[in-house]
Amino acid sequence: xxxxxxxxxxxxxxxxxxxxxxxxxxxxxxxxxxxxxxxxxxxxxxxxxxxxxxxxxxxxxxxxxxxxxxxxxxxxxxxxxxxxxxxxxxxxx
Numbered sequence: 462x463x464x465x466x467x468x469x470x471x472x473x474x475x476x477x478x479x480x481x482x483x484x485x486x487x488x489x490x491x492x493x494x495x496x497x498x499x500x501x502x503x504x505x506x507x508x509x510x511x512x513x514x515x516x517x518x519x520x521x522x523x524x525x526x527x528x529x530x531x532x533x534x535x536x537x538x539x540x541x542x543x544x545x546x547x548x549x550x551x552x553x554x
Contacts, residue, residue, distance in 0.1 A: 466495060478544050480533025486515055 469491045476484035489512050496505035519526040528534040536546035 469495065477536055477548050478546050480536050480546050482530045482533065482535060485535065486512070489515070 469488065472484070473488035473492060476488045489508060493505060493508055493512060496508060518529065537549055537552040538546045539552065
C-alpha cells in the first residue's frame with residue numbers, strides 16, 4: 462500500500478513536470494481518496510473543489526482549457542531545460 466501511495470504522488474509530480482494536463486487530472490483523482498482516508502479533510506475538501514473546476518473547465522472556459530491542455534500553461538519553468546516545470550504556487554516560493 463505504501464508503494465501505491467508513493468507511485469500516485471510520483472504520478473502527480475510527473476504530470477506537472479511534463480506539462481500533461483490530462484495526467485494532472487488523473488493524478489488528482491487517484492490522490493483524492495487517499496486524502497480522505499488519512500483524515501486530511503482540508504486538503505481533501507479543497508482538492509475536490511479544484512478537481513471539479515478542472516474537469517469542467519472545457520465547458521466553463523474553453524479558451525483557458527485549450528491553453529492548459531495543449532500548451533501546458535498550468536505550469537511554469539524558470540529554466541529552458543525540459544522536464545523542469547513546476548506548479549505556479551511552488552514557483553512563487
